[in-house]
Amino acid sequence: MKPSKKSKLTFQAPKGMSDILPKDQIWWERILEVGREVSSLYDFSLIETPLLESAGLFEASLGESSDVVEKQMFVFESKGGQRLALRPEATVSICRAYLEHHLGYYAHPLKVFYYGPMFRYEQPQAGRWRQFHQWGFEILADNHSVYDAQIILAIHRFFNLLKIKDINFRINTIGCRVCRPNYRKKLLEYYRPLKKELCEDCQRRLENNPFRLLDCKNENCRALRSSAPVILNHLCQNCNNHLQEVLGFIEDNNLPYVSDPYLVRGLDYYNRTVFEMEVPELKTTLAAGGRYDYLMEVIGGQNLSGVGGAIGIERIIEVMKQQEINPDVKTRPRAFFIAVGNQAEKSGLVSVENMRRAGIVVSESLGKKSLKAQLKAANKKKASLVLILGQKEVFEETIIIRDMASGVQETVLLSKLIEEVKKRLH
Ligand SMILES: [Zn+2]
Ligand SMILES: [Zn+2]
Structure with missing residues (x-):
């Protein structure tokens, strides 16, 4: 059923709580x-x-x-x-x-x-x-x-x-x-006669917890504090x-x-x-x-x-x-895998999974069809290597490796993929 405007539910994170994206x-x-x-x-x-x-x-x-x-x-x-x-x-x-x-x-x-x-x-x-x-x-x-x-x-x-x-x-x-009890007594002796001059919070806290009065941000309370007894003397x-x-x-x-x-x-x-x-x-x-x-x-x-x-x-x-401090987290260098055409799409995930099993960080957007869209995704991921598997490569059992920094592109045997990627990824 298509949600109508009336029945559409909208949820937000609870007040004062946020998502960490x-x-x-x-x-x-x-x-x-x-x-x-x-x-x-x-x-x-x-x-x-x-x-x-x-x-x-x-x-x-x-x-x-x-x-x-x-x-x-x-x-x-x-x-x-x-x-x-x-x-x-x-x-x-x-x-x-x-x-x-x-x-x-x-x-x-x-x-x-x-x-x-x-x-x-x-x-x-x-x-x-x-x-x-x-x-x-x-x-x-x-x-x-x-x-x-x-x-x-x-x-x-x-x-x-x-x-x-x-x-x-x-x-x-x-x-x-x-x-502490002795200092508390001294504080009470000092503040009790001044009670009316204190802020509401402090008036309430005075008998239970006079120490909190020292902490008050209210200007009046701050001014009164300057003559209050100091713990270091007690x-x-x-x-x-x-x-x-x-x-x-x-x-x-x-x-x-x-x-x-x-x-x-x-x-x-x-x-x-x-x-x-x-x-x-x-x-x-x-x-x-x-x-x-x-x-x-x-x-x-x-x-x-x-x-x-x-x-x-x-x-x-x-x-x-x-303070403009960059978090500077070291991210592991990654390869980006691109598959173009039906055959490449079919065998793509096997190659990706084999690389991941060999400890290589691989990104992909295998759900996308066009080379252009996948290259765009590779750029967004800041991949250092892009691996391109097209129809021709599937047929020849090869794959293209493009170094994104130098722009140099090479074709290698698919069976040597892991070895070749490891050699180039740093
Ligand atoms: Zn003590
Ligand atoms: Zn106060």
């Missing part, structure tokens, strides 16, 4: 290539967790008052009545997997990397999507400051290999169970030592950084080190992370430390385009 894969391939290279250099192993988890896992760990839990999670009930959530981030899932599979048994500390889609229900805008991709590194079950530094160095190497310039790297500590000895060690490692490795006493993260599970990386071209964060020594305890495990960071892949691509 073949033409864009060159960017993704380059990033995955660099990610794998860095992971291998820094000795991180791949871990993959499901896109869905129990909603409670995130609610328990990210914090009830975090934006993610308050309004950004995709939560639904499964047919079996289980409340599930599309993962808004991966660290919590990885900790869940660590505990579930006793991964401490295999390596200590455990160094893992991940990549894949994350989901947050927020208003799509520049740099924000409802489905976005992250590449991340985590080092689990060790609280030594050397691992905070390794996470930061690995992310820097990632940007460096991609040739991303002008990275603004900010770092801070947000203390621990010992010193750290316990251990947190202070830890921070000094992390900064020492970073300086020893010649990484420029900015110590930002107002830097906090939106999720509850962080403690001590927090960091963010930005570039001037992008108004949002390119990479961020920190330490989370209480996370595993919160989701039901022992007291096991962790530190990690994640990179926004879509944002990297945007920056690369803005």
Whole structure:
């Protein structure tokens, strides 16, 4: 039945989610290539967790008052009545997997990397999507400051290999169970009398999570912040030592950084080190992370430390385009096979399949009839060799090989095709 205009269904990708088309894969391939290279250099192993988890896992760990839990999670009930959530981030899932599979048994500390889609229900805008991709590194079950530094160095190497310039790297500590409550008290003492001057969000957050007030982009809140107490003056000895060690490692490795006493993260599970990386071209964060020594305890495990960071892949691509960085993926040289006439068409696929079995990358558009149309397709594919099988060649059991760079054309025996192509393809 022909679809009438009335009954025609049109579908689009869900709001804030996009297709990654073949033409864009060159960017993704380059990033995955660099990610794998860095992971291998820094000795991180791949871990993959499901896109869905129990909603409670995130609610328990990210914090009830975090934006993610308050309004950004995709939560639904499964047919079996289980409340599930599309993962808004991966660290919590990885900790869940660590505990579930006793991964401490295999390596200590455990160094893992991940990549894949994350989901947050927020208003799509520049740099924000409802489905976005992250590449991340985590080092689990060790609280030594050397691992905070390794996470930061690995992310820097990632940007460096991609040739991303002008990275603004900010770092801070947000203390621990010992010193944080005291600083929290100081913040409350400072902000409570100013409550009426704060933005709506901050008024709401004040009692639950006063640290978030330091993060507010509102101009008024920013102005009030300038006289707010600074955590660096309220750290316990251990947190202070830890921070000094992390900064020492970073300086020893010649990484420029900015110590930002107002830097906090939106999720509850962080403690001590927090960091963010930005570039001037992008108004949002390119990479961020920190330490989370209480996370595993919160989701039901022992007291096991962790530190990690994640990179926004879509944002990297945007920056690369803005900084005019060519993804520069090495594509394998390819041959393009052209068949003209019935006989050639019939035997064409056998020749193509034989070459593919011999490891030669062959493109074709065997569905097309004319030589002209097939040559046009060969040009589009940027093939370095074009192989032409016509009626005459089928009869003589030969084939024409044309080198596209030099324009030189030769006729060779069909039985020698693989050998001849391999000799010329580089
Ligand atoms: Zn402390
Ligand atoms: Zn505010």
